[in-house]
Amino acid sequence: MNFTEIFTDLFLETSLNKTTFANQLGIGHSTIQKYMDGVIPSPKTVALICDYFNCSMDYITGLSDEFNYKNSKGGLDKQCFITEYQKLLEINKTNHYTLSKSYSVNESSLSWWKKGGLPKFEVIFNIAYELGGSIDKLLGRI
Numbered sequence: 001m002n003f004t005e006i007f008t009d010l011f012l013e014t015s016l017n018k019t020t021f022a023n024q025l026g027i028g029h030s031t032i033q034k035y036m037d038g039v040i041p042s043p044k045t046v047a048l049i050c051d052y053f054n055c056s057m058d059y060i061t062g063l064s065d066e067f068n069y070k071n072s073k074g075g076l077d078k079q080c081f082i083t084e085y086q087k088l089l090e091i092n093k094t095n096h097y098t099l100s101k102s103y104s105v106n107e108s109s110l111s112w113w114k115k116g117g118l119p120k121f122e123v124i125f126n127i128a129y130e131l132g133g134s135i136d137k138l139l140g141r142i
Helices: 003-014 018-025 029-036 043-053 080-091 096-101 107-114 121-131
Strands: none
Touching: 003 029, 003 043, 018 029, 018 043, 043 121, 080 107, 080 121, 096 107, 096 121
C-alpha cells in the first residue's frame, strides 16, 4: 500500500501547515505527522482525506491510477461493505475462510462485518488487492 507516500505528496502540494490542514479535516494536527510516518488511518478518516483532495481511495493507496471516479459519491457507506465483499468472493470463486488462510482477513471477523462493522483500512486494502476489487466500491463511494 502506498498510502503514506501518496498522502504526503498530496499534503505537501497544499502548502498548508499540518495544523491548518488537520483543522480543515476535523482531526488532530499531530495525526497528520503520524500518517506521514506510516500510520494508516481508519476508513472514515481516509474517506475524509480523499474527499478533501477529491481523489479516490484506490488512487491514494496505489491500487489505481484513476485520481477520481466520475461517479464518486464521497464519504463512505459502511453498509455496502459486506455486500460488495461477498460479491468479490463469488466472482473469485473463493470464500472468507480461504481468504483468511492468506492472512488478508481474520477468520472470526465475518459475523462482525455482517452486523455493519468495518475492518481496519489495511484489511480493506488487502481484500481489494487480493480479490481485484475497488476500495471505493467496497465502501460505497462509487
